[in-house]
Amino acid sequence: MRVALVHTNLTRGGGMEAYLLSLVKGFRRQGDDVTVYACRVDHQLAEELGCTVQQIRPPWPRKMREFRFLHCCNQLPLRRDYDLAIGTARTCSPHVTVCGGVHVETIRHIRRTALFRGVYDLFENRFEEKAFREAPYIMAHSGTIARQIRDHYAIPANKINVLYPPIDTETFTPMEEAERVQARSALGIQGHQTTFLFVSCGHQRKGLDQLLKTFSVLDPNRYQLLVAGSPIGSGHPANVRYIGYVNNLRPVYSAVDFTVLPSYYEPFGLVVPESIQCGTPVIVTKSVGAAELLSEEEGILLEDNSHETMVRTMTRLDSGHRVAAGFAEQHGLTIEQHINLIKKAYT
Structure with missing residues (x-):
């Protein structure tokens, strides 16, 4: 199966970066052909994972580059070109957009002081809403997230599946x-x-x-x-x-x-x-x-x-x-x- 994965970073890290690596490992272990679309790429890591990389790095200022990347990805015919396309960033072009947290909800719980952060949040919210409304399916990483998507964006419940994110059980094991x-x-x-x-x-x-x-x-x-x-x-x-x-x-x-x-x-x-x-x-x-x-x-x-x-x-x-x-x-x-x-x- 030909699989496309979209995320801003193909790098080591926590959160959605770690989730992306789990997806690449999982699909590759099952013999699937995996292509990752990313803005920032650790090419040595990509080689270790055995995936193809399509790097999209717009020549924009660093703070706004992510949004230009998301815009470029939204223009890609991923549903046509791949058997399964999954977006772990806020993109609407894949078959499935993954939500590891509702940004509207996140900013309710943290204090913003810088003016730029307010502008950044506006862009985040706009891309988030577009992804939820236009992607055929939404994968929520918890029941809480699924409820928040419905509450904030009035998305039909039958469009949302709850699939908890995995962990690497080869790494995390009990010690003697x-x-x-x-x-x-x-x-x-x-x-x-x-x-x-x-x-x-x-x-x-x-x-x-x-x-x-x-x-x-x-x-x-x-x-x-x-x-x-x-x-x-x-x-x-x-x-x-x-x-x-x-x-x-x-x-x-x-x-x-x-x-x-x-x-x-x-x-x-x-x-x-x-x-x-x-x-x-x-x-x-x-x-x-x-x-x-x-x-x-x-x-x-x-x-x-x-x-x-x-x-x-x-x-x-x-x-x-x-x-x-x-x-x-x-x-x-x-x-x-x-x-x-x-x-x-x-x-």
């Missing part, structure tokens, strides 16, 4: 206890400490402010927070430690007692199934899309992300709990399962 002890030691985790992990490149939306308030109250001898991803600056509590941007999160997920994601708005949250697949339970707010999949065995749902609620929750936890293997397989979150679901739904 001896290996886990080594990982804890490497991170400087003391046996008497209950250790939490916060993974984020968007701290404002994901609730870092409330976490810092939480750990300023908690006993630093008993509780600590590790932060991976974007820097957190100075002035944070002594029991909060920034460990940098981590490419291989498996040993970190495995070492800690809980992964915490107290987002104000989180369309899905890949860190949730990644952590659980490594055996580590999660603490998330109800606004996290992946919370739809959780049972009491795998995680704790917070009523809100206030520091009072988190302090109350964290001081009552049993730090010895590990999650049984098989979460991803149970919920159709392996890459192979995801590709099979896509083909069943759209071909």
